[in-house]
Amino acid sequence: MAGSSLIARRYSITLGLIALAILAFFVWRIWQVPAVEVERVERALLVQNVVAAGRVIATSRAQVGVEITGTVAERFVKEGDPVKQGDLLLTLRADELKARLAEAQASLDNLRNSRRPQAMSALEQSRLELEQAQREAQRRLDLVKTRSIATELYEKAAQAEAAARAKAEQAGIVADALAPGASEERILLERVRAAEAALNKTELRAQFDGLVLTREVEPGDQVQPGRVLFEIARTDDAEVLVPVDERNLGLLAVGQKATCIADAFPTERFAARVKSIAPAIDPQRGTVDVRLSIDQLADYLREDMTVTATITTAEVPNATLVPNDALRDVHGNSANVLVLQLNKAVQRPVKLGLRGLTQSQVLDGLQAGETVITSSLVKAGDRVRANYVD
Known part of the structure; x- marks a missing residue:
């Protein structure tokens, strides 16, 4: 009896060890499966933006000169000086x-x-x-x-x-x-x-509020009609000129909102709105010129200042979102994604809606909570394990 009990215990221990060995083997096999970056499909607000760099321009510039021939008696402004309408720029001997x-x-x-x-x-x-x-x-x-x-x-x-x-x-x-x-x-x-x-006519005055860009005259100079003495840019109605890639032309429309940041003042933002879209494409650059009207002109803005404009072209609330890195074989609104199912990459076709910079709307083919693979090295049918991206 004692011998039979001892044999039974040894048999049970052997079976347990075998089971542990099999489990360890499978765990080891799973652990040997490569880890790939994945993200979960979520529902959230999707904002479609077009981002481009442009510059601040004045709605108009005036090239200013005298109406009569004479000798300059005194000059009152120089480059960079702000002027108000009626301010004296120079006087001639009279x-x-x-x-x-x-x-x-x-x-x-x-x-x-x-x-x-x-x-x-x-x-x-x-x-x-x-x-x-x-x-x-x-x-x-x-x-x-x-x-x-x-x-x-x-x-x-x-x-x-x-x-x-x-x-x-x-x-x-x-x-x-x-x-x-x-x-x-x-x-x-x-x-x-x-x-x-x-x-x-011996007194040359500013015709509008502006900023002196150039001056080409000094006291004692002999001047005559037709000679440009000052170039003045309007400061009461500046705008932003942005050359946008022509591929985004279909997304743009007059009235769309934009947020602009000047390179010289990266912590400052100002609001703008699409004012006009050029009727022609620049064939050399492949861009279309978009003019943005500034909602409230900031004091720090200057003529020809470089600006990055983010134009909001569309918004979809509570959209099913997939990261753009997960999209494969994109043709128009159709694409494929690899979904992680039981440590296996499974290909699935999806129908796309609004496209954003980092995420796209999925109209059909995915549900919120599913896991998609963003690594480009994985092929359909590969066994992989998840490495979630924060």
């Missing part, structure tokens, strides 16, 4: 033009303060003399009728009346010409305005 203006103004003042009062006084005096001559002629006419005086005396009075009337008419003509708003004053006013306009 001694002769100032003298012309002073002469024209003096002539106008002389009209108003001297010649016009004198003409009005002469007109009044001539009218009084005419009235006196008329009364004398009438008195003598009455006397002639009663034969109290000779006819020759009346004739002399009539001649004096005619002369007084001619003098009064001439004084009236002169007074009318010198009256406010009459021809003489209008002529002198035009001379003053012309002299003022010529003098104003």
Whole structure:
């Protein structure tokens, strides 16, 4: 009995050891299966972006010059200076033009303060003399009728009346010409305005708020119309010009939102929006120019500053997402993935929807929670074990 019990125990121990050996063998075999990177299929918000580098540009630049030939007396701005509308950029020497203006103004003042009062006084005096001559002629006419005086005396009075009337008419003509708003004053006013306009042309002023990009003039330079002295870029309405790969043209639309980061200020972001898309493709670069309007112009932005723009072209909430690294044999919206099932890579076709930079939407073929293989070295049918990527 004791011998039989001992044999039974030894038999049980032997079976246990054999079972452990078999289990260890299978564990060893599994452990020998190569580990590959995998990720789980998840459901989340998918945002499709187009990322491209561009630069800040002004909506317009002005090449500024003078309208008259002259010598620069003083320059007030240089490259990089901000200017406001109406700010003085430079002045020309204007001694002769100032003298012309002073002469024209003096002539106008002389009209108003001297010649016009004198003409009005002469007109009044001539009218009084005419009235006196008329009364004398009438008195003598009455006397002639009663034969109290000779006819020759009346004739002399009539001649004096005619002369007084001619003098009064001439004084009236002169007074009318010198009256406010009459021809003489209008002529002198035009001379003053012309002299003022010529003098104003000796002052070159900014026509809008902007930034001086270039200046090609110094005090003492002789300048003339047609020569560019300053180049000024508008700062009140800048935008971002982004050349985008033409393959993304179908994703872009006017009004799409964008987030921009200037290379010089990587911690700062500013919002923008697609303003326009060029109607033609650049054949040399294979890009299409996209203009972004800036929602709120930041003080640190400068002309030609390099900017990275991320344009949001689409969003899908709660989408079934697969990493792009897991996609194989992509043709349009069709692709294949390798799904990890019982330590074996199983190929499965999927239908794709929205494509993102790192993930894509799966419309059919996968469920959330399944594990897909992202390693490109694995083939369908290979035995592998999972190495999950965080």
